Amino acid sequence: MELKEEDLLQRNVKGLAKKLKMAKVCILGLGGLGSNVAVLLARAGIGHLKLVDFDVVEASNLNRQQYRISHINMKKIEALKEIIKEINPFVEVDILNIKVSKENIHSIVGDIKIIVEAFDRAETKAMAIEELLSNNKIVVSASGMAGLGSSNEIITRKIKENFYLIGDNYSDYEEYSGIMSTRVMLCASHQANIVLRLILGEEKRGE
Known part of the structure; x- marks a missing residue:
């Protein structure tokens, strides 16, 4: 049986495939957040x-x-x-093995508009957000996901017109001395969801 892209995506919301197929997203950091966001977007047909x-x-x-x-x-x-290729071989995947810095971040993201910031270190997160927002990129970031708090505490907040922050707004790794898959994946799902909403124009209805 020949695998077709439409077969993979037949349970997706109808009428979205073309917009998603044309979309480009850059994910900075491939840990608990970034790896999960990438897989969710691949399943969606990015x-x-x-x-x-x-x-x-x-x-x-x-x-x-x-x-x-x-x-x-x-x-x-x-x-x-x-x-990703085992999940959706129709996604075009570019990979870059590099440590992101203030000096190279703009050349790394290039002309891609939507950036998922998924770094672990607070100082790297802050640098990336500052640099990317100053260059009119749309940044989707996350923090505050440690411990075992209620899933209902994880929310998406629109901080600026081009900056979205996901998390519970209070927890951090140092305070809770550990991080679990459940809350990390909740945050990653929020990140992936707002990326899809931005691509498809749904975010204009309010976040």
């Missing part, structure tokens, strides 16, 4: 993903990230591209 990370898969990643035991010691960009 046309083009640019995946950026410089790390390798470790055993400790498996409690919340999309990787498998077979991926341990692989570069995250290569492992995630492999996963």
Whole structure:
């Protein structure tokens, strides 16, 4: 049987395939947030993903990230591209093995408008958000997901016209000394959902 893209996406909301196929999204950081966002967007039928990370898969990643035991010691960009191609081979996936800095962030994202910020370190997150917002990119970020709080505390907030922040607005890793798949994936789902809404023009109805 020949696999067709429409067969993969037949349960998606109708009439959206063309817009999603034309869309490009850059994901900075492929850990608990970024790896899950990438897979969710691939399942939705996104046309083009640019995946950026410089790390390798470790055993400790498996409690919340999309990787498998077979991926341990692989570069995250290569492992995630492999996963995506097994889910939806029609997604165009560009990978970049690089550490993002103030000096290279603009050349990395290029002309891609929607950026998912999915870094672990607070200082890197702050730098990326500042640089990208100053360049009129749309940034979808997340923080405040540690511990085992109620899932109903995870919300999407529109901070600026081009900046969305997901989380519970109070928790952090240092306070709760650990992070679980459930709340990470909740945040990643929020990120992926607002990306889809932005692409499809749904966000204008209010967030």
